[in-house]
Amino acid sequence: MALDGPAERRDEVQVAMGNGNGLALAQPSRPAGRAAAATGHTDRRLRPNPNAEHKPQDYSDVRGEYAPAVYSALERHLPPSLLDADRDVKLQFMRDILARYWPQGERNKVQRHKEYRQRILHLYKPLHEELYNMHPSAFFLPAFLEAVKSNSEESFRSIMKEPIPGVYSFAMLQPTFCEMLLEEVENFEKWVHAMKFKIMRPNTMNKYGAVLDDFGLEAMLNQFMEQFIAPISRVFYPEVGGGTLDSHHAFVVEYGKDRDVELGKFLHGSWNSF
Numbered sequence: 001m002a003l004d005g006p007a008e009r010r011d012e013v014q015v016a017m018g019n020g021n022g023l024a025l026a027q028p029s030r031p032a033g034r035a036a037a038a039t040g041h042t043d044r045r046l047r048p049n050p051n052a053e054h055k056p057q058d059y060s061d062v063r064g065e066y067a068p069a070v071y072s073a074l075e076r077h078l079p080p081s082l083l084d085a086d087r088d089v090k091l092q093f094m095r096d097i098l099a100r101y102w103p104q105g106e107r108n109k110v111q112r113h114k115e116y117r118q119r120i121l122h123l124y125k126p127l128h129e130e131l132y133n134m135h136p137s138a139f140f141l142p143a144f145l146e147a148v149k150s151n152s153e154e155s156f157r158s159i160m161k162e163p164i165p166g167v168y169s170f171a172m173l174q175p176t177f178c179e180m181l182l183e184e185v186e187n188f189e190k191w192v193h194a195m196k197f198k199i200m201r202p203n204t205m206n207k208y209g210a211v212l213d214d215f216g217l218e219a220m221l222n223q224f225m226e227q228f229i230a231p232i233s234r235v236f237y238p239e240v241g242g243g244t245l246d247s248h249h250a251f252v253v254e255y256g257k258d259r260d261v262e263l264g265k266f267l268h269g270s271w272n273s274f
Contacts, residue, residue, distance in 0.1 A: 046097070050076035050244060057087045065107055066098060073246065074098075116200060117214050123195070124215050127187040128180045132216055134223040139177045144170070148228055153235050168236065172228075185252050188215045202251035209253035221250045233272045242272055 056075040059068040074094050075083075082090055126132060136145060147155040160170040188210060192199050202209050212221060225248045233242035255262070 045079055046077045047079070048077075051080075051083070052076070052244075054083055057090070059087075059091070062091065065111065066095075070098075113200060120197070120215055124188065124191055126216060127184050131177075131180055131184055132220055134220050134227075136228075139174060140228065141171055141174060144172045144228075148231055151231050156232055156235060166236075182252075184215075185210055185212075202249070202253060206253040208255075208259045209251055212250045212252070213248075217250070221248055224248075224250075229272075229274055237272050240272070245272065 050073070054076055056072040059071040062068055062071060071091065071094055074097070075090060078090060078093070082093060130138070140148075143159050147159050149155075156170075160168045162168050189199065199210055200214065201207065202211050212218075225245055229248075230243075230245045233245055236242065
């Protein structure tokens with residue numbers, strides 16, 4: 001199982017950065033009669049890091065192709081001069097950014113994936129329902145849980161090996177959890193075949209595998225990330241976003257005879273990979 005940070009399959013916004021000072025935006029053209037979104041705000045650059053102390057406004061009533069959570073997350077990256085602006089001003093500013101850096105083709109792809117997932121969640125019956133809610137003692141090894149409870153670099157290093165600088169290995173999952181998860185994936189793939197669906201693979205490099213969120217594990221995996229991955233990431237990778245994990249891309253891939261036999265060198269589109 002791979003548990004990545006923000007990735008291409010996710011419909012979360014990844015803030016683009018140029019030279020480390022944020023993203024310089026040109027003034028977009030607008031039809032006549034349309035008010036400029038940021039009139040009077042000369043600082044047009046996004047913050048490279050989110051303003052953790054800023055409380056975003058509520059966008060739950062905003063309808064459209066972007067989830068309200070996208071606007072809430074992006075608002076923390078707005079220029080300081082815009083943070084106290086009217087919500088409509090900020091909303092239009094963010095929509096301009098999203099339209100510029102998220103092409104229509106990508107938006108259509110995300111919409112198709114949402115419809116695909118909704119259909120699965122409506123029809124698929126889980127094999128192991130206990131997997132769909134977090135049960136720490138059943139999922140994780142005692143030594144790992146104790147290290148997370150202590151929540152210190154010393155406690156984490158006590159269960160880890162570091163074969164090369166910055167890469168860590170450690171035992172985390174109960175064997176029974178791994179067995180149930182693989183059985184659930186196999187059950188899902190059989191169901192997809194019987195229903196004559198086409199599985200959306202985790203990436204463009206693997207022909208075999210599945211995204212765990214697609215058949216209902218998203219809520220459990222959010223807790224997995226927030227409660228058990230983020231504490232480790234915060235300690236060991238603070239300089240590359242380890243302290244601000246806010247989304248995941250969790251999946252399994254298959255290798256073997258009549259399957260993918262190998263995967264060449266590639267770069268993960270994530271902040272941290274576990």
